[in-house]
Amino acid sequence: MKWRYRVDHPIRKLDEIYNLAGELARDNGPYRIALAVGQDMLCLSGLALGRERGLVEPILVGHQRYIFEALEKLNLNPHDWMIYAEKDHHLAAQRAAQLVTSGMADILMRGRLLAREFFQALFDPAMELRQGDELWSNVVAFEMEGMDRLIFLTDCALVARSDLTQRLRLIQNATELAAFLGIKDPKVALLAAVESITPGMPVSLEEAAIAKMSERGQFPKGVVVDGPLSLDLAISEEAVKKKGIESPVAGKADILVVNNIHIGNVLFKSLVTLCGAKSASTIVGSPFPIIVTSRSENPENILYSLSLAILMVGGKGDVG
């Protein structure tokens, strides 16, 4: 998708995204969001909160009776909500996506179906949503106590395992999102268990190759990539000092790239649960913003993902 909105300074807190989205919604009216398989209490409570704050106008696609029940459990009046009845998960996901492509909604959100079912429905060739060699990927922006910047992580939810070419696309997607949020010279860390190249760990060889590409200037200007790096070396300057390693990225990473969804997922879940991080999650590469939340989030956290999606849609007067 085209990023029409312009952020003029590096975003460091998720509340800044929330505030900018609030301004956009005030100027343009609430953004319409289609929830696929809408009978999800957590998504509904997040959307209810977003609607209350004037950010979004939800359209729920799913099993009508279940949606009614879920809304009633949340003490919400079902008759206040726009609902499209579609019992089948696959069809509900496709119907919700069509609401966006036909201009009736701005944003797509996953409800109560597995992420893989959701994306399978969207990647159906008949939907014509993904062109040729496009790579859609999941990027999450985290705000953590003690960090002076947002940390981006990819991929936690969509790309199961990336080969070298796909990894480059993951990096590209994540750096584009970072640049959109005003971080024009992002430092990218390719995560591994240790920083040394280990023949028994093929990932470390791949990561070294990508780091060398960065040294040779094969990435867009401003983007610096290094790896393999362990998590502590990627983000903690103190660990870097103690270990004494030389790296343009170590201790200062903005973006963390993992080579498979297993690592991304466990790290994401560790951060949002035991580490108490706030997060905004999105899909990059798709023709419109897509939100895939995790059930470990709370409704306030979902507001950040809604806000990021609103920024990605941009204002009606913004030109690309």
Place this chain on the structure above:
Amino acid sequence: MDELIARAREINSTGTPHRVAVAAAHDDAVIDAILGARAEGIAEAVLIGDAKKIVPLLEERGAKPGDFLVIGTETDDETAEKVAETVAGGKADIILKGLISTSKLLKKILQAKYDLRRKGLLSHAAVLSPKRYPKLLIVTDGGMVIKPTFEQKVEIIRNATLVGWALGIPEPKVAVISPIDYIIQDFPETFEAAALSKMAHRGQIKSCVIDGPMSFDTAVWPAAVTYQGIKSEVAGQADIVVAGTIEEGNILAKSLVQFAEAAFAGVIVGAKVPISLVSRADPAFNKMASVALAVVVSHYIKTR
């Protein structure tokens, strides 16, 4: 984690003190670990390695070299050999790895003549204390086995369970981690997780409860369990989480250290004596805690 330190101190103060054989002790990280452990009354040490470097390292830190048995060696092979002899001869109970490669050290130690090997696999267990978790959490394997096979996962679980027992958990709750809680054809490890779980049901892996596949939040976060509606003895209250690869385990453990204010103690289990590794990047407390963990595990192995 303070309880772990206290427990190690208690073990060390009753009976003969626990002794750590430090392999290639000419390294500031292990010297810090040993001095920390000694100051806390957790263990004594035999320092094996380049004596010309070890002595100044001690003196720089205000320690008396005379308080330690220092065995001078010249090569890594010699160091590894002396360590193996020291431990096999009963003069030390624990091995702490200094400036020597793990594989070089283990190759020597595990030679049949020293009789330090057990039949199982060697694996790493990290004990962590995340602030938002009501108890200790063991993460395995983020330090030793790169990509465990099914059989190796069984061994990894047995080893981590032993650490759990040593920490006083009679029946540790083990979660085998995956991105999702369901059996999915594209993810073969979800089958393995299910099979591991069933093996515990059938009594093939003893004195622990295993469940999986389970995503990390389901394993440790009660709200995720409620949302998902999963019925499990492990969900939301895991003692041990088993990662699919070394990267997964390592990055998970480090995230808890970096962002969840967790203290960290690590140990390699599977041999007759526990083996500790400390990293230069570890804070002093964690280095000492790793020695304490090894003391507790060693005591458990000897007395069970």
